[in-house]
Amino acid sequence: MxxxxxxxxxxxxxxxxxxxxxxxxxxxxxxxxxxxxxxxxxxxxxxxxxxxxxxxxxxxxxxxxxxxxxxxxxxxxxxxxxxxxxxxxxxxxxxxxxxxxxxxxxxxxxxxxxxxxxxxxxxxxxRRLDLPGETQYWQNGISACAVCDGAVPIFRNKPLYVIGGGDSAAEEAMFLTKYGSHVVVLVRKDKLRASKAMAKRLLANPKVTVRFNTVATQVLGEEGPRGLMTHLKVKNVVSGEEETVDANGLFYAVGxxxxxxxxxxxxxxxxxxxxxxxxxxxxxxxxxxxxxxxxxxxxxxxxxxxxxxxxxxxxxxxxxxxxxxxSEENPAAATETGQTRIEPAAAEQNAEAAKEKPTGSAAAEYRQNPLL
The missing domain is CATH 3.50.50.60 (FAD/NAD(P)-binding domain)
Structure with a gap:
């Protein structure tokens, strides 16, 4: 040990x-x-x-x-x-x-x-969705962070898709409108989970389309180890209708x-x-x-x-x-909670600094840090 x-x-x-x-x-x-x-x-x-x-x-x-x-x-x-x-x-x-x-x-x-x-x-x-093609096109078209990856050249002026119905999905979709030609948000259910204010902003954005009752089923793209994503298969969970759409980026916002x-x-x-x-x-x-x-x-x-x-x-x-x-050298400096408080060396020159600080739920305070 x-x-x-x-x-x-x-x-x-x-x-x-x-x-x-x-x-x-x-x-x-x-x-x-x-x-x-x-x-x-x-x-x-x-x-x-x-x-x-x-x-x-x-x-x-x-x-x-x-x-x-x-x-x-x-x-x-x-x-x-x-x-x-x-x-x-x-x-x-x-x-x-x-x-x-x-x-x-x-x-x-x-x-x-x-x-x-x-x-x-x-x-x-x-969280990933384990879609067919996900492993092959991860970071070659598929990402879980629009802020991290949205600005890279492969997404510029291209059709992009976001999966998710919450605030994160709405935020990522609106962020991506700066770079993509158009952004489609796929929502499995018939309504958004996002807050009312966020949902209103998303639905009002002319560069965003929200497709309800829709899921992705497969990612398609170029062959080879560096091949890029080019298409996405989607399915309407109510009608069962499937289609293949142009998509150069897919962003997960599912937590x-x-x-x-x-x-x-x-x-x-x-x-x-x-x-x-x-x-x-x-x-x-x-x-x-x-x-x-x-x-x-x-x-x-x-x-x-x-x-x-x-x-x-x-x-x-x-x-x-x-x-x-x-506190081991000076046990009197320890508080009842096991936390410790500042004991200024020159308290007589600084009466305010010498006042006892509450410990409780507040962040603990310590002696001067030699790293600072």
Whole structure:
């Protein structure tokens, strides 16, 4: 059994950004990147993306796998230990937190790792429909993120389709009208699930057609490994009528599944099973456990926002650990809740800073962070 100050579970932009900050702070983080955890390769969803054109610093764009390879190298450069195994069981009920690896996670097994702090960055996977042709044309016409991929040249001035009936589908369809010649939204039922305001905007857009009671049944396109999608088979579920339509892009807006099964019953999740964090922070319901990236972000789900939240989680984990060390040296600094508060070194020069801050449900506050 190995003990570390901080363990990161995950391997995407949030995980690697956290690792870079923590390793530069000499906290020697350990990252469990997983072995096809939740069916996704190490590196997360970006490994399934061909060209990324909206990540700052790459004016000519960069491949998703290449970007994640570079992030991994940068994490290792500063001393992060990366373990290509999957964490399959955790115990967050007490510190140090305990973590078990896949195939060695039985009730009588000793944990593989313990940690004073854990950063959860396990991500979320876009739901797929498993249509015939989906695998062949994934990222060659099919995408689960209009904001990420809508502007690429293969979609410019071409007929595009969106599957979904909620607010996300409506937003993605309207975003795509900037690039496609026309956007068709396929809705399985006879009405939209989107809010009234969003539905009204969508139906009023002259570049959008909503086809109710309609589903996609097959994706067609060019042959070859880099062949592009060109057509889509659709079916009216009421009449049974089928047709093949011109379509150079198909965007799924049918939801995401956050990778939180590992933490159910131990940490607060919302109704969609995303980890609940205090607004503007990475703090979860458990002191010492932090969440970053898509596992706690169901709104933006971008590589850059995930990276930013990974930075936040690293800074807050470092604060937590340094404050814990300080409270051990000065037990009077600890609060009744187990959180700690700022104890300014020069309180006599700053009466306002010396006032006690409430802990309760508010974000915890810590001593000055050497990383800032």
């Amino acid at each position: 190995v003990h570390s100050k901080v363990v990161i579970i995950g391997s995407g932009p949030a995980a690697h950004t956290a690792a870079i900050y923590l390793s530069r702070a000499e906290l020697k983080p350990v990252m469990y990147e997983g072995m096809l955890a939740n069916g996704t390769a190490a590196g997360g969803q970006l490994t399934t993306t061909t060209d990324i054109e909206n990540f700052p610093g790459f004016p000519k764009g960069i491949g998703g796998s290449e970007l994640m390879d570079d992030m991994r190298k940068q994490s290792e450069r500063f001393g992060t230990e990366i373990i290509t195994e999957t964490i399959s069981r955790v115990d967050l009920s007490q510190r140090p937190f305990r973590l078990w690896k896949e195939w060695a996670d039985g009730e009588n097994e000793e944990p593989a790792h313990t940690a004073d702090a854990v950063i959860i960055a396990t991500g979320a996977n876009a 995401h599944d956050p990778a939180t099964a590992l933490f159910k019953g131990q940490i607060d999740l919302d109704s969609e099973e995303y980890i609940v964090t205090q607004p503007g922070t990475s703090y979860t319901s458990i002191p010492g456990v932090f969440a970053a990236g898509d596992v706690q972000d169901k709104r933006y789900r971008q590589a850059i926002t995930s990276a930013g939240s990974g930075c936040v989680a690293a800074l807050e984990a470092e604060k937590f650990l340094s404050e814990e060390e300080s």
